[in-house]
Amino acid sequence: MPGFVDKPEPVQVPGLEHLHTGKVRELYRSAAGDLVMVASDRTSAYDWVLPTDIPDKGRVLTQLSLWWFDQLADLVPNHVISTEVPEGAPADWAGRTMVCRSLQMVPVECVARGYLTGSGLLEYDAHRTVCGLALPEGLVDGSELPAPIFTPATKAAVGEHDENVPYEEVARQVGTETAAQLRQTTLAVYGRARDVARERGLILADTKFEFGHDEQGELVIADEVLTPDSSRYWPADLWDPGHPQPSYDKQIIRDWLTSGASGWDRTGHTPPPDLPAEVVEHTRARYIEAYERLTGTPWS
Numbered sequence: 001m002p003g004f005v006d007k008p009e010p011v012q013v014p015g016l017e018h019l020h021t022g023k024v025r026e027l028y029r030s031a032a033g034d035l036v037m038v039a040s041d042r043t044s045a046y047d048w049v050l051p052t053d054i055p056d057k058g059r060v061l062t063q064l065s066l067w068w069f070d071q072l073a074d075l076v077p078n079h080v081i082s083t084e085v086p087e088g089a090p091a092d093w094a095g096r097t098m099v100c101r102s103l104q105m106v107p108v109e110c111v112a113r114g115y116l117t118g119s120g121l122l123e124y125d126a127h128r129t130v131c132g133l134a135l136p137e138g139l140v141d142g143s144e145l146p147a148p149i150f151t152p153a154t155k156a157a158v159g160e161h162d163e164n165v166p167y168e169e170v171a172r173q174v175g176t177e178t179a180a181q182l183r184q185t186t187l188a189v190y191g192r193a194r195d196v197a198r199e200r201g202l203i204l205a206d207t208k209f210e211f212g213h214d215e216q217g218e219l220v221i222a223d224e225v226l227t228p229d230s231s232r233y234w235p236a237d238l239w240d241p242g243h244p245q246p247s248y249d250k251q252i253i254r255d256w257l258t259s260g261a262s263g264w265d266r267t268g269h270t271p272p273p274d275l276p277a278e279v280v281e282h283t284r285a286r287y288i289e290a291y292e293r294l295t296g297t298p299w300s
């Protein structure tokens, strides 16, 4: 069964209750009842959390999310309270900690797609639809869609696949009003982010958001946003529909894992091996490059 190759032991901090070890983040509850999210340098691929860390990844994800939350602040409220490291926590939490409002999470992965690729392309090739939405003939891997679409997925546990679900199923699960709000907000945020990325020479092909309700019942954007882990970014100058696009995410890792060099059988039950140093360094450089291109700030 996929999952963690080596399940990490969470750091215990006096005054913080450890809630959950996610694929990438450790979650704690503070004495004040807030959620403390600490991003690790872990990476998941093919439903496994890999045995090799990517140095600085947790800080890049956190800093990029914070930057994006600021860019989106006029569109949607977010869950961030502060970035202060709680008293007694290790110093290396600095830069990768977000103290957040603890929300009632909506159990839907809110995906927006402006371009066709990945699981969307597979469904399109088989049925000319994505998430049940009909699309025109003639689209290929990397094509821009006539308009961005909302393609929600169910949230899967560690080691399981997220599954695309039709909008009507989301409406059944969370109610028609919340479903409509999720779709509208997801597409509005995607549209903004796509335009910002485009000005910086990047195509935001697709992305995933998570939302929750606060105590007043207001819909708040949560988790991480618009990072290479939750989004597909492509260099705009290399965009060439009809082929897989070079992307700023874990592609380097996936390519190595499925190449003969890794000796790993993706379809078997053995855990993936350690990543070689050059794959680690190459991936780290891609994450940093994405941060620098988007924010216009050198990574330090």
Ligand code: ATP
Residues within 6 Å of the ligand: 021, 022, 023, 024, 025, 026, 027, 035, 079, 100, 101, 102, 103, 104, 105, 155, 156, 157, 158, 210, 212, 222, 223, 224
């Ligand atoms: P899961 O399998 O539960 O989705 P994951 O493996 O994706 O977890 P991470 O992304 O590492 O886990 O951890 C983040 C977790 O915190 C997710 O479960 C996410 O839904 C949850 N979360 C994010 N923001 C909030 C919030 N403000 N309030 C409550 N939960 C949140």
Ligand code: MG
Residues within 6 Å of the ligand: 022, 223
């Ligand atoms: Mg997650």
